Amino acid sequence: MIEAELKARVHAPDAVMRALDNRAAARVEVYQDTYYDDPAGGLEKRDQELRVRTVNGADGRRTVLTFKDAAVDRASGSKPEHETRVEDPQAVHALLRGLGYVPVIAFEKQCRNYDFEAHGRQMLATLVRVPEIDGTFLEVETIVDEVDLAAALDAIRGVLAEIGIDSEEDLTRDTYTSAVRARRSP
Template identity: 55%
Template sequence: MTYKEPAVDEASGSKPEHETKVADLTVIDTVLRALGAVEYVRLTKHCANYRFTASGRNMLATMVTVPELDGTFIELETLAEPDDLASALADVRAVLTVLGIDERDLTSEQYTDAVINARS
């Protein structure tokens, strides 16, 4: 389960994340509903993760496909302290450039919103 804080960089959509494992989906569904959460959208997201080092940083590249959306997406992440954010984002963008991905290819649209739009 991932909780994403508000974006710290509007251009990239970069957000601090807090993750934990969920052992039983039924239990977490019960907890969320008891807290007043309502299911917004349900979708399938297939991921393949790749770890590597670039510019002295540990990076995680996740190749993502969502059956309802055209194309393959890449999520590229690295850990950074708030005072190192600009440098970390520059390093992430450098890796994207090496992969042939430029600013026109980037999106901050969430998968949930893209799936809802595709369904309507």
């Protein structure tokens, strides 16, 4: 399955948050993300991602292991995604290191998640702040198969417009990993 997703810079976070609050109840969570790669950076070179994410929220703590394959749509960066829940995060970190992967970057994301239906699709909208980088971002995604990707992205654009993000110039393919790396470099 493909995570059809668009990410935008948010210039009026309070207004966007109010619009999303009118659609669904917010789930406030903090993500602790650790990205892995092989020592030669092979996953990054192939536009792939391997991540262990621990989510802390009102419902407790959960950890997921995620693999994202190379983007199937260059304009949006939408990627096939495979994710599974992890019972023992320390064992998964040890397993990945044992397989030769190394942690390349770890950081925190402060998220306000909204699950809702729009345009006939289940959507997840996430307002994101990464303490190490400037700005607020909004990710809107839905899971589809590849033949439905274009229609799904159109539906996501519709949601963005409905909550006040209607400029293509606000969309970004910049990654949090790149922004955090740039911020940390001397």
